[in-house]
Amino acid sequence: MTSxxxxxxxxxxxxxxxxxWLLAELTYRCPLQCPYCSNxxxxxxxxxxxxxxxxxxxLRQARELGAAxxxxxxxxxxxxxxxxxxxxxxxxxxxxxxxxxSGVGLSEKRVAALRDAGLDxxxxxxxxxxxxxxxxxxxSRKAFEQKLRMAEAVKAHGYPxxxxxxxHRHNIDQVEEILQLSERLKADYVELANVxxxxxxxxxxxxxxxxxxxxxxxxxxxNAYRQxxxxxxxxxxxxPDYYEERPKPxxxxxxxxxxxxxxxxxxxxxxxxxxxxxxxxxxxxxxLKDIWYESEPFNVFRGDDWxxxxxxxxxxxDKDHGGCRCQAYLLTGDxxxxxxxxxxxxxxxxxxxxxxxxxxxARQPVPMLFRNMANSDQxxxxx
Amino acid sequence: xxxxxxxxxxxxxxxxQWEPAQDCHVLLYPEGMIKLNGSAGxxxxxxxxxxxxxxxxxxxQTRFPDAPGVAEDTLEFFTVAHDxxxxxxx
Ligand code: SF4
Ligand code: SF4
Numbered sequence: 001m002t003s004x005x006x007x008x009x010x011x012x013x014x015x016x017x018x019x020x021w022l023l024a025e026l027t028y029r030c031p032l033q034c035p036y037c038s039n040x041x042x043x044x045x046x047x048x049x050x051x052x053x054x055x056x057x058x059l060r061q062a063r064e065l066g067a068a069x070x071x072x073x074x075x076x077x078x079x080x081x082x083x084x085x086x087x088x089x090x091x092x093x094x095x096x097x098x099x100x101x102s103g104v105g106l107s108e109k110r111v112a113a114l115r116d117a118g119l120d121x122x123x124x125x126x127x128x129x130x131x132x133x134x135x136x137x138x139x140s141r142k143a144f145e146q147k148l149r150m151a152e153a154v155k156a157h158g159y160p161x162x163x164x165x166x167x168h169r170h171n172i173d174q175v176e177e178i179l180q181l182s183e184r185l186k187a188d189y190v191e192l193a194n195v196x197x198x199x200x201x202x203x204x205x206x207x208x209x210x211x212x213x214x215x216x217x218x219x220x221x222x223n224a225y226r227q228x229x230x231x232x233x234x235x236x237x238x239x240p241d242y243y244e245e246r247p248k249p250x251x252x253x254x255x256x257x258x259x260x261x262x263x264x265x266x267x268x269x270x271x272x273x274x275x276x277x278x279x280x281x282x283x284x285x286x287x288l289k290d291i292w293y294e295s296e297p298f299n300v301f302r303g304d305d306w307x308x309x310x311x312x313x314x315x316x317x318d319k320d321h322g323g324c325r326c327q328a329y330l331l332t333g334d335x336x337x338x339x340x341x342x343x344x345x346x347x348x349x350x351x352x353x354x355x356x357x358x359x360x361x362a363r364q365p366v367p368m369l370f371r372n373m374a375n376s377d378q379x380x381x382x383x
Numbered sequence: 384x385x386x387x388x389x390x391x392x393x394x395x396x397x398x399x400q401w402e403p404a405q406d407c408h409v410l411l412y413p414e415g416m417i418k419l420n421g422s423a424g425x426x427x428x429x430x431x432x433x434x435x436x437x438x439x440x441x442x443x444q445t446r447f448p449d450a451p452g453v454a455e456d457t458l459e460f461f462t463v464a465h466d467x468x469x470x471x472x473x
Contacts (some may be wrong), residue, residue: 018404020416066404069416096398096411121396121413160396162413189413 016302018066019259019292022095023271024055026083027075027263031104032140033370036166036201036208039075040274044376046264052082054283056089058261061288063093067259070095073271075263078105084117091118098123100164103150104143111153122154123191125164126178151185160188167194167218168208169358175218179225179235187233192222194240198272198326200371207366209358215243242351246316247323247339254301254325259292267291269298275326276335301325301335308336310344385436385461389472392432397469399427410469417469426460430470436461 028043040046050058059070070090077083078101090097098121099114114122126147155161163185165171165178175192182190194215195201195208210218222237241248251258251270260268265282268274281295292298300306304317311322322328323339331340332347340347369375385391393399398411401424408424410417419427425446429439440454447453464470 020405066402068400068402068405068409068411069414071414094400096416098414120398120411123414160413 016293017256019062019288020067020257021069021071021259022059022062022067023071023073023258023260024058024077024086025073025075025260025262025271026055026077026080026086029079030074030076030102030371031079032076032102032143033372034166034200035204035368035370036168036195037371038196038199038201038272039371040199041203041376041379042274043075043371044373045380046262049263050261050265050283052085054265055082055086058283058288059086059089059093059095062259063095065288065292068094068096070097071100072097073100076102076105078110084113087114087117087119091120096120100125102143103147104140106146106150106153108153108156111150111157111159115157115159121162122159123162123164124151124154125166148185151187155186161185162189162191163187164191164193167192167210169210169214170208172210172214172218175221179221179233182233189234189236191236191238192218193236193238196241198275198330200369202330204368205354206357206361207368209240209242209355211359212243212355215239241324241327241339241341242355244341245343247320247327247341249320250324250327250339253321255292255298256302259288267295267298269301270324270326272324272326273297276329306336308334308338310342310346311338314344384458385465385472387437387440388435390432390435391430391439391461391464391470391472393427393430393470394468399430422456423460423464426457427464432473 027049028039028046072083072086077099087097097119099119100123103124111122124147151161151163163182167175171178172194178192179190194210197205201208219237219239222235225232226235255269258270260271260273261283262268262274265284266274266280267283267288268280273280278297280297281291283291286295304312304321307317307322311317320339320342323341325335327339327341328337329335331350337347338345340350342348394412396412399408400411401407402409405418407421408419408427410419410427425443426439429442434442436458440457443457444453461470465472
């Protein structure tokens with residue numbers, strides 16, 4: 001292990017901190033087809049996955065740079081048969097490893113094997129507490145029953161049960177039922193995370209944004225639960241940033257602590273960064289150290305020299321770093337602009353228009369584009 | 384404030400470890416990480432689920448004979464750490 005001094009590099013006069021969190025997106029393959037998936041639309045073009053040895057090398061290099069938290073995600077990480085071996089290596093290296101799964105492809109036996117391999121934590125994502133909406137949204141009938149069984153198996157093997165529910169217009173009115181279901185399963189942590197509009201979710205935005213009333217009701221229900229059960233499950237409620245006045249401090253700053261490695265080996269400062277028109281370095285060609293400290297894409301939005309007005313002279317710029325670069329690019333066409341969620345942004349109207357449309361449509365069905373390879377192929381073909 | 388004979392233990396699924404790259408102790412838990420400052424790291428390192436608050440304080444006083452207020456600092460830290468649900472008292 002190197003000392004702290006050796007792990008910091010001078011870039012543009014400011015000290016770059018080491019990556020502390022590594023997100024290993026093992027594959028874009030997934031048995032589900034969630035229309036709010038944050039994976040890129042061009043998944044069908046990105047099928048050349050890193051080998052096990054590539055991943056072992058990524059784990060070692062990132063740990064040496066300082067990463068301590070590790071997430072295995074995807075796609076569905078359980079699709080990779082070598083997951084257990086990667087977990088063994090991660091444990092040996094001293095990572096705290098988290099598996100983020102839909103639960104499909106998990107079996108009681110696999111939970112036990114992952115536990116033996118040294119996995120620290122499993123998070124199971126649900127689309128809703130109600131199996132009908134759940135199946136509608138995941139495009140799978142059997143998925144829901146399977147998830148319930150796997151959530152129970154996770155707990156039975158001594159893991160804390162962390163349930164993640166992605167909220168949107170079609171299930172946000174069910175927060176009460178979601179919490180009841182979570183209690184029945186004896187969950188320890190429940191994340192009620194509203195969709196963030198990247199990747200497939202942006203494509204389906206009009207069908208997914210909840211109305212303001214829906215959002216307010218869901219928050220009331222969540223807070224009431226917290227008050228009734230001060231010692232109960234820990235609830236996290238993530239508001240969709242469209243309804244906020246300030247953007248989220250995306251990734252705690254670009255290239256500041258988060259490092260994502262995509263299934264094909266692209267290194268990204270954020271799992272959504274593929275939305276940006278940039279050439280991201282690949283771990284097949286460069287060391288992680290060079291990627292993190294030297295590469296152009298990781299340095300371009302570090303610090304605040306890149307900012308335009310109103311961020312550049314804004315007293316709040318250290319709080320939110322101007323928000324999400326991907327959202328700025330996708331909605332305004334320039335990644336250096338303020339995140340349009342910010343009410344100080346001249347482009348805030350784009351968000352308000354989307355909200356107005358969504359609030360207007362809230363009671364009508366809007367068709368959704370399901371996340372799968374066939375739809376991805378079509379999107380790629382149509383440019 | 385914890386009782387002097389209470390025995391603190393890390394909560395299940397929490398792990399304390401020294402991180403050379405950050406030059407500090409960190410507390411790791413599901414999808415989270417907390418950096419501990421020097422004294423918090425020293426106190427946490429004594430938490431083994433066996434020693435009582437009193438024993439931990441006297442161990443720290445022996446190790447840092449010149450540090451003032453070790454008992455107060457330790458009690459205060461344990462109170463905060465318990466509020467934050469990092470540890471439990473047995
Ligand atoms: S969000 Fe749904 S479709 Fe996307 S990777 Fe997760 S489970 Fe698969
Ligand atoms: S103007 Fe920019 S820096 Fe200021 S609050 Fe808005 S997004 Fe953040």
